[in-house]
Amino acid sequence: MSKFIASPATTLSGDLKVPGDKSISHRSIMLGSLSDGVTKVSGFLEGEDALSTLKAFQAMGVEIEREGDKVTIHGVGINGLKKPVGPLDLGNSGTSIRLMSGILAAQDFDCELIGDESLSKRPMGRVINPLRDMGAVIDSDEGRPPLKITGGQTLTGIHYDLPVASAQVKSCILLAGLYAQGNTCVTEPAPTRDHTERMLTGLGYEVRVINNQMCLTGGGALTATEIQVPSDISSAAFFMVAAAIAPKSDVTLLGVNINPTRTGVINILQLMGANLTLSNEREIGGELLADIRIQSSELQGINIPEEFVPLAIDEFPAVFIAASCAKGETVLTGARELRVKESDRIQVMADGLTILGIENEVLEDGIKIQGGAFKQPTAMIESHHDHRISMSFAIASLRCDYPIEINGVDNVMTSFPNFVELANSAGMSIIEV
Ligand code: S3P
Helix, strand or coil: CCEEEEECCCCCEEEECCCECHHHHHHHHHHHHCCECEEEEECCCCCHHHHHHHHHHHHCCCEEEEECCEEEEECCCCCCCCCCCCCEECCCCHHHHHHHHHHHCCCCCCEEEECCCCHHHCCCHHHHHHHHHCCCEEEEECCEEEEEEECCCCCECCEEECCCCCHHHHHHHHHHHCCCECEEEEECCCCCCCHHHHHHHHCCCCCEEECCEEEEECCCCCECCEEECCECHHHHHHHHHHHHHCCCCEEEEEEEECCCCCCHHHHHHHHCCCEEEEEEEEEECCEEEEEEEEECCCCECCECCHHHCHHHCCCHHHHHHHHHCCECEEEECCCHHHHHCCCCHHHHHHHHHHHCCCCEEEECCEEEEECCCCCCCCCCEECCCCHHHHHHHHHHHHHCCCCEEEECCHHHHHCCCCHHHHHHHCCCEEEEC
């Protein structure tokens, strides 16, 4: 088990390109595999999560070649997947297991989906229940992986009101809907990332979106195309916060996805007073991109508007570091979902902040953080093997007079394999031991 030692660093600068978007990388493999023809992907995230999806589709008979961030997928068509020889191991990746369960529930073969210790504790009832309503047969370990899916079922379209704002659940149902008889519609309680809808449309599959409802009709086909994956705003967020909290910083993050269902972190940092500007806005393959410049800022504590929560769901660990460096109190509510991510991100962040001397109060659905100065850590910070916790505490070193040690950082590889290299190139001082 490796750890980061993040030594004090004072400033951050440079033009930085963070790796490809994780959500779009997963979907490029899944939908490219189900397309007719060859899909060429560039900017693919070479992280373990996206690679778990890639290997799973290879195991189901799809020919996929990868050279760095360039991937060529020889699509097998919507009904061309083959039974894998053993269980499909999806590692740490919630997106892989939840989206793939929608596809696999509709195949004519049985299969088993497994994952690592963290994934094996995560709730799957949210996808199992609607899939069962569609006619799927799925067994689980009391609503957690492994998932045993019995193939050969005929699925029927449903109209499903999402009980939680979750793009993974929405996508799972829409993907099952590709195979279902009739119309499948999902209504969401708040906007969530819409990469599945955008990519399906780009591959020629009609998705009808009216307000907060998205519908499709089963039985169509996908046509291969080129997919350029933009940089991941969730990875860029660490450098946005880092540049905001470090004195005399000036960082530009190049070619970042600014899909409006993902930009909550920009809204939150701007509300806190961050000096953040977008330029060079453009559209590539149905997704919006921009360069994001961020300079040192005097941050203010805020009440985070609840409508930003699903739009920044993965960025809260980094936002909590910003809140720790802000003047006054920051309050987050309406974010119970953070408790069922790769770790309980409310409790695990609160424990780490306490070790750094930051006053905080854990709420059932959020946290209150009192901005202050980081003190000499009283213990090693435990990431609970959560990549985003590890990277968040690493950037806290920009406002720390003492080295911070963060334990269990191996899973940074799932989403941001070159994090340490990029952070150090911009002025941080992190070693992994
Ligand atoms: C994702 C959706 C979000 C997010 C996850 C990726 C996706 O999960 O936290 O990292 O790619 O659809 P939820 O749908 O559970 O909120």
